Amino acid sequence: MPLFINRDQIFAHQVHLLEHKLRSKEERILELETENAILHLRLAECLGKLRRDQEEDTKDGTKALNHHQHEGSAQKITRSALAKLLPEVQAVKQDLSEVFAVYLSFATELEEQSKQLLEKVEQAGRSLNGHRGDEVENLQAQVEALQRSLEEEKERCRAERQRRKELHNTLVELRGNIRVHCRVRPVLPFDHVQSSTSGSGPASSEEVVSAISDDTVLVNCMKTGMPVQNKIFEFERVHGPEDSQDVVFEEVRPLLTSLLDGYNVCIMAYGQTGSGKTHTMMGSQLLEEHSGTQQETQQGIIPKAAAELFRLISEKPAESHTVGVSVMEVYNNEVFDLLARDEQGNAVSQHRDVITTSSGTSHVPSLTYEPVCNASEVMQIISSVLKLRAHCPTLIHTDSSRSHLVVTLTISSKSPNAVALARRLQSAKKDMQHSAQKEWWSPRCRRANPAARNSSDELFGSTASSPCLSPSLSPCPSPRPSISQDPFMTKLQLVDLAGSECVAMQEKKVSEPRTTNVH
Ligand SMILES: Nc1ncnc2c1ncn2[C@@H]1O[C@H](COP(=O)(O)OP(=O)(O)OP(=O)(O)O)[C@@H](O)[C@H]1O
Structure with missing residues (x-):
């Protein structure tokens, strides 16, 4: 029984650590996704501005060229930012999938171990019950045997008492x-x-x-x-x-x-x-002679x-x-x-x-x-x-x-x-x-x-x-x-x-x- 408790404790501790790790990774994913969303917003904003500039440029050729250049540079900045974020997101995703994999394998292992433990417990319970059952049966058999012998003894005692009475009275008659x-x-x-x-x-x-x-x-x-x-x-x-x-x-x-x-x-x-x-x-x-009265x-x-x-x-x-x-x-x-x-x-x-x-x-x-x-x-x-x-x-x-x-x-x-x-x-x-x-x-x-x-x-x-x-x-x-x-x-x-x-x-x-x- 103490062995089961130790193993349970270890498993519980590991699960707790993994859950903690998972939670921090999930938080990080959330952060990155928020950042990603902001960048997407910015990009959308930039693209809108670009469209508006293009419309103005059609009106004004020079302005359009400048704006195109400006637009191009903004896109570059956004792409480079996105390019920077992408590996990080991928790394986080990789980490997350690893954590999930570990978590899953651990959960499977835990489940397996739990099953095994449960089986062992059930087996132990069954054997204990079987043992108890045997003991109880043995005791019941003993009690029954004792009761039978007690009844036999009582019967013998009754018969002996009867015999004693008869012998006694026969003796008296003789x-x-x-x-x-x-x-x-x-x-x-x-x-x-x-x-x-x-x-x-x-x-x-x-x-x-x-x-x-x-x-x-x-x-x-x-x-x-x-x-x-x-x-x-x-x-x-x-x-x-x-x-x-x-x-x-x-x-x-x-x-x-x-x-x-x-x-x-x-x-x-x-x-x-x-x-x-x-x-x-x-x-x-x-x-009495010597005791007076x-x-x-x-x-x-x-x-x-x-x-x-x-x-x-x-x-x-x-x-x-x-x-x-x-x-x-x-x-x-x-x-x-x-x-x-x-x-x-x-x-x-x-x-x-x-x-x-x-x-x-x-x-x-x-x-x-x-x-x-x-x-x-x-x-x-x-x-x-x-x-x-x-x-x-x-x-x-x-x-x-x-x-x-x-x-x-x-x-x-x-x-x-x-x-x-x-x-x-x-x-x-x-x-x-x-x-x-x-x-x-x-x-x-x-x-x-x-x-x-x-x-x-x-x-x-x-x-x-x-x-x-x-x-x-x-x-x-x-x-x-x-x-x-x-x-x-x-x-x-x-x-x-x-x-x-x-x-x-x-x-x-x-x-x-x-x-x-x-x-
Ligand atoms: N075995 C004995 N040991 C000691 N004293 C005895 C014994 N037997 C009789 N006595 C005494 O002898 C006396 C006469 O006995 P008891 O009165 O029993 O005689 P009894 O046969 O009944 O006489 P009665 O027919 O005249 O009444 C009593 O004082 C009694 O205590």
Whole structure:
């Protein structure tokens, strides 16, 4: 580009010089032509005078001769002047034609060069456009290839996600729709007190239950006058005293994914009074030994599950899921709605009827459901009604819960996916087959189960009471499908059962009224 500018400048300068030269020559030609015209005028004047003189000379012979002579001399002068001017005019004309020739050749050359330059510019432009075009085409091709691979990756990701879901749910099914875990809590100060007051059983410092592996517990059965007998029980998972609330929750967490895939889930804690059911389900506020007043909340499965549920929902499209919470209590085979309110709007525990359908499922139709948007709302609601729950001190545990607490989170989804529905149908089919065989428990569960069915069985489906010594976790059987239901609902039931021990044997005062329940 700078090369073109220099050449242009040179050409422009030369043209300017030639134009200047041309103009001065033209001016000179004009001068000479004016001079020539004046001379022609003079000549005409002289010739006129001569004519007049000749006429007079005819009248006067002498005069005519003189005049002729005079005329002759004037003509001579004019001719000689003209003869002088002629070469000059010719020279100027010659110069002018030369200048024109130069100008013409230069103009031709300039035109030629301009043409060439223009061609070059056009060529450069064309090649530049062609280059750009190639580049753009290449880029477009690359973008298209990237878009294609992105689509492929998305598709693969979708397929993988689907596969992961299916595998996850298959895994959950393979592990058993009913699973029993056992948690052995550490020995606590009140165990020593209880042991010394009862006077029977092992020494206070002795552990009677120990987790010998992650699926086996050993129970040291000692009775006065009887030989020591060790019994071994197997579970899907055994948590030792050192296992934290987080470790216990990690075993439960995958069930929440299944919940959003269309499965109903029920987690219940079963065990004797003081074994740690409420601690496992709700959590405890432990007073830290070294920090004086500072309290540390050890969240149990219910708050952690609520948080995980809302975390999973947050990954779904906005407003695709809504959650409602209900809290009910089962006490002496009666169902009470802990979220019910009296006319003044005060929380009261209200008796509710249980309806059992012809298909054998039971539900509580007029149970109060509160819509919730996050885990803290769930926990606020639960904590606000816990005081209504029946409590009564036992020999083992001063704050013993004497009723079953059932917290239900009902998830309503507006975007059921076909796979979830298919799985629900598949599971329902399995359920029907299972119920036809009247075989609800795996042999493993049955082997470990020493107890009779709990009165709450019908409310939670056929999960029955867990056989664990400590809280157990078991998802309820898969739901009965309802294809026409839109939006579809799944339920997470979190149950803290009352102590499984013989009440008459364990309660301080069997006839003592419930301490906090108002009904
Ligand atoms: N794993 C544990 N680690 C530490 N403390 C525990 C653990 N499990 C239970 N506890 C403590 O033991 C006490 C009794 O536990 P919890 O109230 O959970 O028993 P429970 O089985 O619900 O009894 P009940 O059936 O009588 O209501 C509580 O003070 C609780 O903090």
